[in-house]
Amino acid sequence: MNMMELNNNQTINHPRKNFLRIAVISMYLIAAFWVLFAAHWFFRESDYRYFYAISGFSYAIVLAGLAFYLNKKQRWAWWGAIMFTGLNVILTLADQVGWFDLAYLIPSIAVFIIVLRSKKYLSQAPIID
Numbered sequence: 001m002n003m004m005e006l007n008n009n010q011t012i013n014h015p016r017k018n019f020l021r022i023a024v025i026s027m028y029l030i031a032a033f034w035v036l037f038a039a040h041w042f043f044r045e046s047d048y049r050y051f052y053a054i055s056g057f058s059y060a061i062v063l064a065g066l067a068f069y070l071n072k073k074q075r076w077a078w079w080g081a082i083m084f085t086g087l088n089v090i091l092t093l094a095d096q097v098g099w100f101d102l103a104y105l106i107p108s109i110a111v112f113i114i115v116l117r118s119k120k121y122l123s124q125a126p127i128i129d
Helices: 015-042 049-071 075-094 099-121
Strands: none
Touching: 015 049, 015 099, 049 075, 075 099
């Protein structure tokens, strides 16, 4: 059976479709983490709570927005995601590295590599409807 014989109801599960889906979903998961981070700092008694809450929530909004437009195959969103996640990895390494930073660094590097490798699949149709 070739591609021309498939009905509209049948779908083919291409590895590239799954790869892009993993990239977009992992970006949404990291954004959800930052929303939780922001909420944690907002309700904490600290002099820095507003700074960390606003920074974390802003990061979540930008990352979710980039994931949304990356799903729509916008090349500028890919470049933005590469710069944004790469900067996040660099800043995580430049910070005082503790156990929490190391635990966050692994998914951050994974998202960076997945998004970096997904460039060749941007010409496909949107992956999450």
